[in-house]
Amino acid sequence: MKRAQPILELTRGSVVEAVHFGSIAVVAADGTLLHSYGDAQSVAFLRSSAKPFQVLPFIESGGAEYFNLTRREIAVACSSHETAQIHLDAIAALQKKIGIEESQLQCGPHLPSDAQKLRETIQQSITPTANFNNCSGKHTALLAFAKMRGLPLETYLDLAHPVQREILQTLAQMCEISADEIQLGTDGCSAPNFALPLFNAAWGMARFCDPRGLSAERAAACEKITSAMTACPEMISNFGEFDAELMRVAGGKIVTKRGAEGFQIIGIAAGVIHEQGVGVAFKVVDGDKSPMDNHLEKHTRVRPPATLEILRQLGALDSAQLEALAEFGPRKTLTNYAGLITGELYPVFQLP
Numbered sequence: 001m002k003r004a005q006p007i008l009e010l011t012r013g014s015v016v017e018a019v020h021f022g023s024i025a026v027v028a029a030d031g032t033l034l035h036s037y038g039d040a041q042s043v044a045f046l047r048s049s050a051k052p053f054q055v056l057p058f059i060e061s062g063g064a065e066y067f068n069l070t071r072r073e074i075a076v077a078c079s080s081h082e083t084a085q086i087h088l089d090a091i092a093a094l095q096k097k098i099g100i101e102e103s104q105l106q107c108g109p110h111l112p113s114d115a116q117k118l119r120e121t122i123q124q125s126i127t128p129t130a131n132f133n134n135c136s137g138k139h140t141a142l143l144a145f146a147k148m149r150g151l152p153l154e155t156y157l158d159l160a161h162p163v164q165r166e167i168l169q170t171l172a173q174m175c176e177i178s179a180d181e182i183q184l185g186t187d188g189c190s191a192p193n194f195a196l197p198l199f200n201a202a203w204g205m206a207r208f209c210d211p212r213g214l215s216a217e218r219a220a221a222c223e224k225i226t227s228a229m230t231a232c233p234e235m236i237s238n239f240g241e242f243d244a245e246l247m248r249v250a251g252g253k254i255v256t257k258r259g260a261e262g263f264q265i266i267g268i269a270a271g272v273i274h275e276q277g278v279g280v281a282f283k284v285v286d287g288d289k290s291p292m293d294n295h296l297e298k299h300t301r302v303r304p305p306a307t308l309e310i311l312r313q314l315g316a317l318d319s320a321q322l323e324a325l326a327e328f329g330p331r332k333t334l335t336n337y338a339g340l341i342t343g344e345l346y347p348v349f350q351l352p
Contacts, residue, residue, distance in 0.1 A: 003039035004285045008302045010334065011343035019348075020302045022262065024282040024310065025198040026351065028274055029210040031176060033199060035314075035351040040202075044283040045185055045195040047259030048080040050171065051138050052208060052225050054191075057163075057170045058145040060221035066148050067098055074228035075235035077141035080134045080258060082238035083112030090235065091131050091140055098144045105130035105139045106157055107189040114238055115296040135189035137235075142191070157191050159184065164192055175204035188260060201265060201281035209255060209267035210277025226255050226267065242304040242328050249324045254316065256307065262288035264303045266310070273314050280310055294337070301345070305329025309347035 004021040011017060023038030033040060046053075055077045064074060073094050081087035095102060109128035112118045121128065130136055146156045146163050155161050159168075172179040177200045187193035209226055211219035229236055233247035236257065243256050255267040262284030270277045284306070290298040309330040311317045317325075332345045 004042065004283075005038040006348045007037075007282075007284065007306050008345065009348050010345050012334075013343060017343065020284055020286055020288070022282055022284040022302070022306070023198055024280065024349070024351070025202040026278060026280050026310070026314065027199060027202040027206050028278055029203075029206040029213070029270070029276040031203055034274070034278065036199075037349050037351055040199045041197045042283060043183065043195050043197055044201075044263055045187075045193050045259070045261065046201055046265065047187060047193060047261060047263050048135065049201070049257045049259035049263050049265040049281075050194055051078045051080070051135075052229070052255075052257060053171045053174060053204065054138060054167050055141050055225060056174070056208075056218075056221055057166045058141055058148075059224050060170075060218050061145070061148070063141070063145060063148055064224055067144060069094075069097075071228040072232045072235055073097075074225060075232040076137035078225060078229055078257070079137045079236045081137060081235065082114040082241065083117050083128075083132050083134060084114035084238050085117060087114075087137075087235065087238075088117075088131055091136050094137075094140055095131075098140065098147065100140070100143050100147065100153070102129060102131050102136075104143055104153055105133070105136055107133040107135050107139045107191070109133055113298055118296050133189055135187070135191070138191070139189065159192055168192070168194070171204070174207055175200040198281040198283060202279035205255075205265050205267040205279030205281065206277045207279070208277075209279065210270045212270075227252070229255050229257075242300065242307075245325060245328070246307070249321050250317065254311070258300070258303060260287075262286065262302065264307055266307060268311075268314070268316050273316050278314070280307075280314075282306065282310070305332065305345060306347055306349075309349070310351065313351050 007022040008020040023042045025040035026035035076090050109132045183195040211222040230247050230252040233244035237243045253269045266280040268278040284302045288302040290300045334343045
């Protein structure tokens, strides 16, 4: 991250008060580095941006057919949902269909990000359970994969478990990197997570959205996952959240998945800006925390405007689509709690 460059500035009055640094890689499905900013070889954990890759071997092995999964259920398996009631209901129904119990999830609980459910949880003194975790869809899918293959459920998060070994190998193959070169860590939900260069992460996402060079089984699985994510974006995060709104406005041409600590991955379908599919991966060095407002709603500062600026510069969104997403950036007027204008927020990078 030593070569990270300024991505976003914030002003107070006429003074630049804060600068966020990061790196960006834009890669075509054949591995051509189309654009880079900062250090495209910077190694970063994908965090929840890895979820489509983590679900891929399950779908490729026939999991959707085995359990008769709907697009909505495939989407929630790839989600960082905000624990709205629609997510809790979907995951409970999915667990019933699979034949597992919530108590088997090893992700731990946390409070909802959905404002309505958070108020309800506080007001009614509800104790969050594992399904409240925004990774509960992924954990449900991991257990389903293990159950389908007759593997132990109690150790499904162990690095030596066949499910985890297959995920690592699939990620390595998709991102054209040796599994030995992928650095491993433990995610916030206790599952293994993966650090690799932005270039390889972007390449993997490009191939996810343009799998023509992959095996027929893997290409079909990629299409199942991307079509589920774009058809049911509210299950990936929530109605009104940036990832969901971007995929809704893009009309099936763009797939995106946020990750913790400032990671974002984006896939653009073939023919939108290039004859091949294109992947984008970027990392905000400071982690891009999301403050909560007085309405209990969280607002991510850097990644939404940076994503929109990347897509604007690439020509992946037209003027009407950018206008529909204007509440997220790329430029925003900043106000204080009394509604007074205090400054601006704007991207400061140019893709070469």
